[in-house]
Amino acid sequence: xxxxxxxxxxxxxxxxxxxxxxxxxxxxxxxxxxxxxxxxxxxxxxxxxxxxxxxxxxxxxxxxxxxxxxxxxxxxxxxxxxxxxxxxxxxxxxxxxxxxxxxxxxxxxxxxxxxxxxxxxxxxxxxxxxxxxxxxxxxxxxxxxxxxxxxxxxxxxxxxxxxxxxxx
Ligand code: ATP
Ligand code: MG
Numbered sequence: 001x002x003x004x005x006x007x008x009x010x011x012x013x014x015x016x017x018x019x020x021x022x023x024x025x026x027x028x029x030x031x032x033x034x035x036x037x038x039x040x041x042x043x044x045x046x047x048x049x050x051x052x053x054x055x056x057x058x059x060x061x062x063x064x065x066x067x068x069x070x071x072x073x074x075x076x077x078x079x080x081x082x083x084x085x086x087x088x089x090x091x092x093x094x095x096x097x098x099x100x101x102x103x104x105x106x107x108x109x110x111x112x113x114x115x116x117x118x119x120x121x122x123x124x125x126x127x128x129x130x131x132x133x134x135x136x137x138x139x140x141x142x143x144x145x146x147x148x149x150x151x152x153x154x155x156x157x158x159x160x161x162x163x164x165x166x167x168x
Pocket of ligand 1: 049053057084085086087101102103113114116117
């Protein structure tokens with residue numbers, strides 16, 4: 001089953017707008033229309049968890065940037081980047097473990113269970129992809145999901161000259 005990236009992005013954008021309630025600057029960009037081989041509900045939950053985290057762990061007025069890019073080698077990546085609180089290096093190796101949360105007291109007031117990233121990791125693995133995390137405390141985080149070229153099918157924009165204007 002091929003899932004159009006544009007449809008994933010639209011759904012996730014709607015969710016982000018609802019979650020943020022205007023408290024963040026949100027940017028969504030699709031660079032290279034494409035389809036991904038996989039399960040739509042799973043892909044949505046992976047992306048949704050990353051975006052939910054970005055909203056949850058970014059202070060008011062911060063910026064959240066969600067982007068899809070097709071790379072020159074045909075692979076594709078989603079990037080969810082925020083200017084939020086960031087994550088200290090020592091936490092990164094355990095971040096995708098089930099129930100792992102960074103700081104008990106701080107996390108408690110934001111009320112999650114610590115399952116989101118374990119789901120993301122699971123979904124990414126099932127789709128033959130990779131999860132890449134970069135973060136700096138006080139500066140922000142970037143989570144990238146990379147899909148191999150075999151899982152990505154580019155959708156070329158329809159050239160206007162190939163569209164018949166009238167039957168003749
Ligand atoms: P849940 O997703 O189950 O509601 P959660 O958000 O706490 O709860 P995860 O999504 O697995 O759980 O994230 C684990 C921890 O990683 C979080 O508790 C938080 O400390 C840290 N974290 C995740 N995403 C970010 C982010 N974008 N910025 C800063 N910290 C993050
Ligand atoms: Mg979460």
